[in-house]
Amino acid sequence: xxxxxxxxxxxxxxxLQPLTPEEQKDTFLPxxxxxxxxxxxxxxxxxxxxxxxxxxxxxSVPRRAAEKVFPPLDFSQQPPAQELIARDLHDIExxxxxxxxxxxxxxxxxxxxxxxxxxxxxxxxxxFVGLLVNFCHRNEKNQLLLGIRRATRPQTVMPSSVLSSDxxxxxxxxxxxxxxATNSCFTVFYNPRASPSDFVIPLSKYVKAVFHxxxxxxxxxxxxxxxxxxxxx
Numbered sequence: 001x002x003x004x005x006x007x008x009x010x011x012x013x014x015x016l017q018p019l020t021p022e023e024q025k026d027t028f029l030p031x032x033x034x035x036x037x038x039x040x041x042x043x044x045x046x047x048x049x050x051x052x053x054x055x056x057x058x059x060s061v062p063r064r065a066a067e068k069v070f071p072p073l074d075f076s077q078q079p080p081a082q083e084l085i086a087r088d089l090h091d092i093e094x095x096x097x098x099x100x101x102x103x104x105x106x107x108x109x110x111x112x113x114x115x116x117x118x119x120x121x122x123x124x125x126x127x128f129v130g131l132l133v134n135f136c137h138r139n140e141k142n143q144l145l146l147g148i149r150r151a152t153r154p155q156t157v158m159p160s161s162v163l164s165s166d167x168x169x170x171x172x173x174x175x176x177x178x179x180x181a182t183n184s185c186f187t188v189f190y191n192p193r194a195s196p197s198d199f200v201i202p203l204s205k206y207v208k209a210v211f212h213x214x215x216x217x218x219x220x221x222x223x224x225x226x227x228x229x230x231x232x233x
Contacts, residue, residue: 003089008120008148010089012190014200018183042068043131045149050124053117059096059109059128066098066107069132069144073100084109086130086144094146125151 003010044065046052052059061070073080081099088094097111116122127149132142172188179186190200215221 003147005090007150008089009150009191009193010147011192013187014190015185015187016179017185018179041131041133043129044069045127045129047127047151048122048124052128053122053124053126055114055117057114059113061098061107061109061130063107065130069130070098070107073098075100084144086146088146120148122148123151127151 001010001012046062051057070084071082073082079099079101081097084096084098086094094116095112096109099108099110129147129149131145133145175186
C-alpha cells in the first residue's frame with residue numbers, strides 16, 4: 001500500500017507473478033487472498049466544515065469520536081487539555097492540543113491544527129480520519145494515526161500529460177497481454193476510490209465463474225457493491 005505524496009490518496013501497487021508449470025497443475029487453489037487484520041482499531045471520520053478548515057480556528061471533534069479514539073482527558077484540570085501526537089500515512093508526526101471547552105462544551109483540536117490544514121491544503125468538504133491502533137503483537141502502546149479523504153472535485157481542464165481513459169486502458173491491456181505471452185510479471189496500480197468492485201480475485205473464483213456458471217449474452221445479473229457514502233450493499 002502507498003499514499004500519494006501530494007494528495008494522500010491511498011493506492012495499491014501489485015506485482016503479478018506467473019505460475020510455474022508445477023503450480024499450474026495444482027488443482028488446489030485458495031478461495032481467499034491475504035490474511036485478515038487482527039489489529040483492534042477504533043476510528044472516526046468527519047467531513048470538514050468551513051470553520052474546521054479556517055486557519056484561525058480549530059477542529060471540532062464529535063464527542064463520541066473523541067471519547068472513542070483520543071486518550072481520556074483529566075477533568076480535574078480547568079480546562080481539561082492534553083497534547084496529542086499522531087502520524088499520517090507518510091509517517092510524519094503531527095502534534096495537536098486537544099482541549100474540552102466552550103459553550104456548550106466540546107472537544108477541539110487547536111494548536112497545531114492550522115499548520116496541518118495548510119500543509120495538507122484542506123478545504124471544506126474534505127474528510128478527516130482518525131484511528132487508534134493497538135499493535136498488540138508488537139508490544140507497543142496504542143498509536144494515533146490520521147488520514148484525509150479528498151472530496152470529489154470536477155476537473156475542468158485535462159492536463160496535456162494525462163492520457164485519455166481509452167488510451168490508458170489499451171496500454172494496460174497491451175502490457176498484460178505481453179506479460180502473459182512472455183510468461184513474465186507485470187505491475188498494476190489500484191485506486192480503491194476509482195472503483196468499489198474487487199480488483200483482484202482468486203483464480204479459483206474466476207475458474208468457477210467461467211466454467212461452472214452458465215452465462216449467456218443478455219442475461220441479467222445482480223452485483224454487490226459499496227459506495228463511500230453508504231455501507232449498504
